[in-house]
Amino acid sequence: MCLGIVFHWSFASLPHALLLKVQSIDLIKSKSEQNRMEHHTDLYQSEDFIIRRGQTFQMWITLSRPFNPSTDKLHLNLKIGSVPTVSKGTHIIIPLVDELRDDRWEAAVVKQDDKKIKLSVNSLPTAVIGRYQLTVQTNCPNGQAVSTHEPANDIYILFNPWCEDDSVFMDSEDERKEYVLNDVGTIYYGTSQQIGQRTWNYGQFDEGILAACLFVLEKSGTPPSGWGDPVNVARIISAMVNSVDDHGVLEGNWSGNYSAGTSPTFWSGSVEILKEYHKYIGSPIKYGQCWVFAGVVTTVLRCLGIPCRTVTNFSSAHDTDVSLTTDVYLDENLDPLDHLNTDSVWNFHVWNDCWMARPDLPPGMGGWQAVDATPQETSQGTFCCGPASLMAIRNGQVYLKHDSAFVFAEVNSDKIYWQRNTDGTFSQIHSEKKIMGHFISTKAVGSNERNDITHLYKHPEGTEEERIAVESACRYGTKAEAYSSPTAEDVSIEVTMDGIGPQMGGDANLTISLKNSSSEARTVVLHSQVAVMYYTGVHKSTVRKDKTDVAILPSESKILEWSLEYEDYKDQLVDQAALMLTLSGRVKETQQVLATQFSFRLRTPDLNIKPIGKAMVGEKMAVEISFTNPLPRVLKGVMIHVEGLGLLTARTISYIGSRASVSMTEHFIPSLPGPRKLLASLDCKQLTQVHGVADITVQDKSNGAR
Numbered sequence: 036m037c038l039g040i041v042f043h044w045s046f047a048s049l050p051h052a053l054l055l056k057v058q059s060i061d062l063i064k065s066k067s068e069q070n071r072m073e074h075h076t077d078l079y080q081s082e083d084f085i086i087r088r089g090q091t092f093q094m095w096i097t098l099s100r101p102f103n104p105s106t107d108k109l110h111l112n113l114k115i116g117s118v119p120t121v122s123k124g125t126h127i128i129i130p131l132v133d134e135l136r137d138d139r140w141e142a143a144v145v146k147q148d149d150k151k152i153k154l155s156v157n158s159l160p161t162a163v164i165g166r167y168q169l170t171v172q173t174n175c176p177n178g179q180a181v182s183t184h185e186p187a188n189d190i191y192i193l194f195n196p197w198c199e200d201d202s203v204f205m206d207s208e209d210e211r212k213e214y215v216l217n218d219v220g221t222i223y224y225g226t227s228q229q230i231g232q233r234t235w236n237y238g239q240f241d242e243g244i245l246a247a248c249l250f251v252l253e254k255s256g257t258p259p260s261g262w263g264d265p266v267n268v269a270r271i272i273s274a275m276v277n278s279v280d281d282h283g284v285l286e287g288n289w290s291g292n293y294s295a296g297t298s299p300t301f302w303s304g305s306v307e308i309l310k311e312y313h314k315y316i317g318s319p320i321k322y323g324q325c326w327v328f329a330g331v332v333t334t335v336l337r338c339l340g341i342p343c344r345t346v347t348n349f350s351s352a353h354d355t356d357v358s359l360t361t362d363v364y365l366d367e368n369l370d371p372l373d374h375l376n377t378d379s380v381w382n383f384h385v386w387n388d389c390w391m392a393r394p395d396l397p398p399g400m401g402g403w404q405a406v407d408a409t410p411q412e413t414s415q416g417t418f419c420c421g422p423a424s425l426m427a428i429r430n431g432q433v434y435l436k437h438d439s440a441f442v443f444a445e446v447n448s449d450k451i452y453w454q455r456n457t458d459g460t461f462s463q464i465h466s467e468k469k470i471m472g473h474f475i476s477t478k479a480v481g482s483n484e485r486n487d488i489t490h491l492y493k494h495p496e497g498t499e500e501e502r503i504a505v506e507s508a509c510r511y512g513t514k515a516e517a518y519s520s521p522t523a524e525d526v527s528i529e530v531t532m533d534g535i536g537p538q539m540g541g542d543a544n545l546t547i548s549l550k551n552s553s554s555e556a557r558t559v560v561l562h563s564q565v566a567v568m569y570y571t572g573v574h575k576s577t578v579r580k581d582k583t584d585v586a587i588l589p590s591e592s593k594i595l596e597w598s599l600e601y602e603d604y605k606d607q608l609v610d611q612a613a614l615m616l617t618l619s620g621r622v623k624e625t626q627q628v629l630a631t632q633f634s635f636r637l638r639t640p641d642l643n644i645k646p647i648g649k650a651m652v653g654e655k656m657a658v659e660i661s662f663t664n665p666l667p668r669v670l671k672g673v674m675i676h677v678e679g680l681g682l683l684t685a686r687t688i689s690y691i692g693s694r695a696s697v698s699m700t701e702h703f704i705p706s707l708p709g710p711r712k713l714l715a716s717l718d719c720k721q722l723t724q725v726h727g728v729a730d731i732t733v734q735d736k737s738n739g740a741r
Contacts, residue, residue: 054099055107055173057182058150061095062190069093075197078216080242084188087195087340088263089160091135096171098150108174111142111156112181113167113190116259123260124163129156138200158192160200163263164339166191166249191245194265194340202392203265205342213480214342214390219712220333220478222326223485224724226382226613226634227349227473229536230485234714234728235330235345236304236678239338244306247313248338251275251284254317265341265391266422269406270437274419276331276408278319284312284331285323287410296321300723303678303714305334328408329385336406342390346405346488349473350634351384353411354444359433359512361450361471363630364461369562369619372455380471382568382613382634384409384445386420388477388488393424396435400424403491405442412441425491431504433511443508446472446492447501452619452630465628468505469496525553526587526622530633539637539722540601540665545616547595551587559585559629561620565599567607568615568634578603578614604637605668640665642675642715642727647700650733652708660715661698662725664691670719677701679713708735 063070064084070092071077076085086092102109111129119126129140135157146153167190171182195201196211205211218237225231238244252262255275261267275283285308288299299322302308308320308331323331329345336343352361364375386407393400404422411420423439426432428447433440452465472493479486494501529548537543551557564580579599587593597616604614613636620629640663647657660677664670673688691697705711710732717725 053175053177054180055102055109055175056099056180057096057171057173058099059097060169060171060182060185060188061097062188063093063095074195075211075216076193078218078240079245080240081245083191083245085191085193085245086158087193087198087201088158088162088164089195089198089201090158092156092158093145094154094156096152096154098152098173101150102144102147102152103175104144106176110172111154112170112172114170115163115165115167120260123258124161124263125259127162127167160195160198161202161263162192163259164192164194164268165252165259165262191249194268196340196342196390202394203341203390204392205390207480209480211342213478214344215337215340218337220345221483221485222330222345222385223347223476224326224383224385225349225636228532228634229636229638230349230474230476231636231638231724232485233326233716233724233726234303234712235326235333236306236712236714237330237334237337238304238306239334241306243310243313244334245338247309248335250313250317251309251335252339254283255281265389266393266395266404268339269336269341269389269391269404269422270419272332272335273406273408273421276328276335277323277410277418279410279418282317282319284308284320285328286319286321287324287328288322289324293322298322298718298723299324299327301674301676301716301718302327302330303676303716303726305331307678309334325381325409326385329387332387332406332408336387336389344388344477345385346388347383347385347476348446348492349383349475350471351381351445352448352450352471353379353381353384354441354448359440359444359448359509361444361448363450363452365452365454365464365619367455367457369454369621369628371617380450380632380634382636386442388425389422391422393422396424396427400426400435402426407438407442428492429494429504431506431508433508440508440511444471446475446489447505447508449505452628454628465630467631468502470632524627525625526551526557526559526627526629528618528620528629528631530616530618530631532633532635535638536635537637538665539639540667541637542601543599543604543614543635543637545597545633545635547597547618548592549585549587549595550592551589554589555624556589557587557625558623559587559620560623561585561618561629563597563616563618565603565614565616567604568613576607578607601667605666639722639725642717642725644713644715644727644729646713646729646731650705650711650731652705652733652736654736655702655704657700657702658713658729659698659700660727661696662691662717663696664694664722666721667693668721669693670721673717673719675699675715675717677713677715679711705731705733708733 062084066077074086109131113127116125129142132141135143142154142156144152145155168184169188173180194203196203196205222235223232255271278286333343333345361378364372388403403425406421410418420438423442427435427439428443433443450467450470453461454464475489476485527550531546566577616633643661645659670691675686713729715727
């Protein structure tokens with residue numbers, strides 16, 4: 036009986052022992068090893084296996100016995116999504132071949148060491164991006180076996196701007212370093228006369244950010260089969276970064292009341308926002324405005340491997356009725372009709388450009404594409420915008436997808452003034468042609484300079500090409516009749532501002548110039564009103580109105596000095612400290628209408644950041660942050676937020692006295708070597724958009740000890 040048991044066991048185990056089984060998989064995934072270095076993914080603060088599509092990677096497989104190529108077979112399975120399907124590219128079967136060829140999923144044995152084999156694996160440059168589950172299936176004469184799925188062996192596949200066959204390929208290494216690998220950037224704001232800038236921590240390589248970005252894709256509910264197309268992915272991210280209609284990342288708020296969340300001006304980077312969104316399983320973060328939405332889009336797209344930059348447009352139109360014009364309605368007395376003035380001009384608006392081929396559009400439309408996550412108008416029923424080809428926008432080809440008409444209006448619409456007639460109808464009385472889209476700005480490649488990219492969005496103002504583009508575009512708008520033959524004009528009006536403009540807490544002084552180019556005297560009845568605005572161009576309140584008669588001699592230029600005192604505006608300011616002067620008038624002798632608007636902001640002081648001592652990995656250091664209150668009033672409930680160098684902290688100061696100075700010291704321990712930026716922002720109800728940045732080079736401990 037005992038012999039029988041032994042005999043039965045050995046008989047059954049004989050073929051079982053000859054089965055080829057996978058004992059372990061080594062993806063060679065350390066940041067310092069070949070795969071991550073060659074795939075430009077060594078900056079991700081993660082031990083996951085992160086690679087880029089269209090490129091070869093290596094892996095070791097340890098088997099239960101030596102691999103015999105003549106009788107043994109082996110293939111890899113990669114699966115993504117809830118229903119992986121071979122036909123949709125979400126279940127990839129990678130066969131073992133003798134020699135690798137490009138443009139297909141294949142694997143080849145490049146080394147054998149007893150029971151271990153080293154595979155070189157080719158991936159498709161069109162592969163779906165995302166997190167794949169890896170299993171290995173073996174076949175031999177004695178049967179087949181499938182390895183157990185280990186989450187630690189999941190493969191993260193990203194877009195590849197280094198691969199010529201990837202549709203996001205970018206051929207300049209300097210541009211790839213800036214638009215894919217740079218994790219800190221500059222966002223511009225203010226007005227075209229006073230361009231402000233703030234440093235933004237994109238942090239696309241920070242621990243947990245890749246997982247958060249893939250979570251955003253998953254949360255969109257879109258099928259993974261579409262995640263190989265960067266046009267589609269950019270559109271998904273544009274929709275998902277705002278919370279409207281899909282519980283996306285950020286809830287927009289332009290009300291001035293942020294008590295239920297965080298003030299948009301308080302953020303200085305995307306990391307905290309994305310981590311919180313992931314941590315709370317898709318509960319929208321409060322609150323964002325355009326530069327926050329755009330900063331997060333840059334983080335997500337760079338993280339996924341799509342080259343991206345943050346772009347600011349000054350004097351940015353918001354066209355609400357697809358007219359491709361910005362319309363201002365006035366009553367019989369030339370006063371604005373607020374209930375009809377739904378179009379607006381934002382002092383500045385921030386969106387993104389991302390880089391990709393556009394095989395879905397006519398040739399020549401690839402390259403930079405505008406994408407906007409700020410929820411303004413719907414696109415095919417969803418609050419998203421783009422990607423719209425900059426080449427299409429420049430040439431007025433507003434019929435090309437996606438949303439090129441909306442972006443065209445933002446940068447190049449004419450402002451049309453309409454006056455109400457006694458019978459209730461409206462007549463066009465004036466148009467301004469060089470109002471929208473000034474100093475379109477992004478951070479320069481390889482430096483902290485501002486790069487003006489207006490020429491990529493529009494032909495030079497007033498040129499034949501620019502007028503053709505505008506009139507071509509407007510044929511597709513709802514007010515094509517606005518373009519009639521121009522009337523003669525012999526009086527012109529212009530508003531200018533000296534220097535860099537007024538400071539918060541001081542008086543604002545502007546100059547109004549009227550010029551009579553005729554040989555006869557002219558009399559102008561000039562109406563002026565100044566309003567506090569949200570930076571979106573939405574009026575909060577009018578702080579002063581004036582009316583004056585101005586006589587101008589033949590061929591005379593007349594200068595009027597205009598000023599606004601601190602007392603006039605101090606109780607009305609909102610987030611961006613933005614004001615708009617609206618001038619409208621009529622020349623008595625000719626009935627010519629004059630109309631213009633001039634936006635300006637009150638400049639805020641910087642936070643001064645001063646490092647104390649040497650910065651070394653793992654060693655405590657300090658930084659002093661100082662600030663002087665520019666206002667003749669007490670600041671209450673002041674929050675100071677510091678970010679960077681592994682530090683993420685906020686501190687509340689109960690109050691800062693009128694015109695008083697304050698300083699504080701923060702201690703922290705740097706965790707990574709190299710050049711770093713420390714960002715700080717100050718926020719309170721009476722004062723926003725106060726921030727500072729310091730460059731700190733952190734020494735590695737081993738280098739510092741020498």
